[in-house]
Amino acid sequence: MSLNESSSMASAQISDQKSLLRIRGVSKAYGDTQILKGIDLDIYDGEFLTLLGPSGCGKTTLLRLIGGFEMPNAGSMELDGVDITSLPADKRPINTVFQQYALFPHMNVFDNIAYGLKLKKVPKDEIKVRVKEALQMVQLEHMMNRRPQDLSGGQQQRIAIARAVVNQPKMLLLDEPLSALDAKMRVQMQSELKRLQRELGITFVFVTHDQEEALSMSDRIAVMKAGVFQQIDTPIRIYESPANLFTANFIGETNLFKARVLEVNDQRIKVEVTEQKEGFNPIRDLPKPKFNVQVGQSINLLLRPEDIRVYYVNDGYEGLVGHVVDSAYKGSTLDSVIRLQSGNLVKTSEYFNEDDPNFNYKMGQEVRVDWVDGWEWILPDE
Numbered sequence: 001m002s003l004n005e006s007s008s009m010a011s012a013q014i015s016d017q018k019s020l021l022r023i024r025g026v027s028k029a030y031g032d033t034q035i036l037k038g039i040d041l042d043i044y045d046g047e048f049l050t051l052l053g054p055s056g057c058g059k060t061t062l063l064r065l066i067g068g069f070e071m072p073n074a075g076s077m078e079l080d081g082v083d084i085t086s087l088p089a090d091k092r093p094i095n096t097v098f099q100q101y102a103l104f105p106h107m108n109v110f111d112n113i114a115y116g117l118k119l120k121k122v123p124k125d126e127i128k129v130r131v132k133e134a135l136q137m138v139q140l141e142h143m144m145n146r147r148p149q150d151l152s153g154g155q156q157q158r159i160a161i162a163r164a165v166v167n168q169p170k171m172l173l174l175d176e177p178l179s180a181l182d183a184k185m186r187v188q189m190q191s192e193l194k195r196l197q198r199e200l201g202i203t204f205v206f207v208t209h210d211q212e213e214a215l216s217m218s219d220r221i222a223v224m225k226a227g228v229f230q231q232i233d234t235p236i237r238i239y240e241s242p243a244n245l246f247t248a249n250f251i252g253e254t255n256l257f258k259a260r261v262l263e264v265n266d267q268r269i270k271v272e273v274t275e276q277k278e279g280f281n282p283i284r285d286l287p288k289p290k291f292n293v294q295v296g297q298s299i300n301l302l303l304r305p306e307d308i309r310v311y312y313v314n315d316g317y318e319g320l321v322g323h324v325v326d327s328a329y330k331g332s333t334l335d336s337v338i339r340l341q342s343g344n345l346v347k348t349s350e351y352f353n354e355d356d357p358n359f360n361y362k363m364g365q366e367v368r369v370d371w372v373d374g375w376e377w378i379l380p381d382e
């Protein structure tokens, strides 16, 4: 799909949702270090929201504030219209699965999961049923009587999830809850968590380092850098219409081509893609971006690897000239790296065509890279 065309697609489906948690102007500092800088965030009732950002950007800190394990230095939080800013953790209808899943070491698995229900004085018979259901969900019914120290890391992680889910909280905070699982169990737990979230209508705030997981599971993704949100949007808009270069580079594989604006018209702009020797640069006629563009301005054209087309250099086609420096067969795709004259390395991913005898590029082979006009996403230089 065209990057620019899709840019207005998804906004309508989220804007009319009811806000379960309203976070306004929340800041948090440890000593002199400002970790969160005036966070504004609405978390919608029943949504799956993922926090994504580099290590140390403040994801866990934000979860700890929402959970009530830390207090903000400034700002407010409202849950269902009630101010909870200074409410302690155990008074909030929110459960957390921590990054270091802290199970009670002296209790067996059953008692770990039953703990919250016992506190709430749920009848014994009901506790039994609910704990068993939770154990089934994480496929560990047979380990009910074990102690946490006799479980693997991945099993402990699943028990921690079961222990949080069993309370059926309004909101569940999950800090990298699947990181200790192997690939197969991870995929199973992803769909289990999605199913639970849909069936129980629990609002999930999820942290992961796995971008594919974020893109496939979330209703919205909040991209964070150094305690500031860069973009809060649907996965498709985050991927296809990133708000800035940070988001573009952080999510997925990205190709950025430098270009200079030659002409600005009503609906379109004319640019020179400045990746080759002077006089040999392609001129392109593109849809005008939303931001203000001026003649002479430097801009970036963003293209994902799957948007790039590769041609043999002698086929008479116009495009950017480069050399193949890497090419790997990935089953359904052929993924290559092409070095342009500017030194820019272009990543490409093409559907593998076994009928084409030339499809396996040789190292060093000269090729042209190109794309369909309108598939690029345009970002200003920063």
Ligand SMILES: Nc1ncnc2c1ncn2[C@@H]1O[C@H](COP(=O)(O)OP(=O)(O)OP(=O)(O)O)[C@@H](O)[C@H]1O
Binding pocket: 030, 035, 053, 054, 055, 056, 057, 058, 059, 060, 061, 062, 099
């Ligand atoms: N109790 C604390 N005292 C002082 N500094 C802290 C404390 N907790 C966190 N920090 C600092 O706050 C910053 C943000 O930490 P946080 O744990 O929120 O990051 P994160 O985004 O969750 O990172 P990761 O992806 O590695 O889990 C880090 O620089 C961290 O060192």
Ligand SMILES: [Mg+2]
Binding pocket: 059, 060, 061, 099, 175
């Ligand atoms: Mg963290």
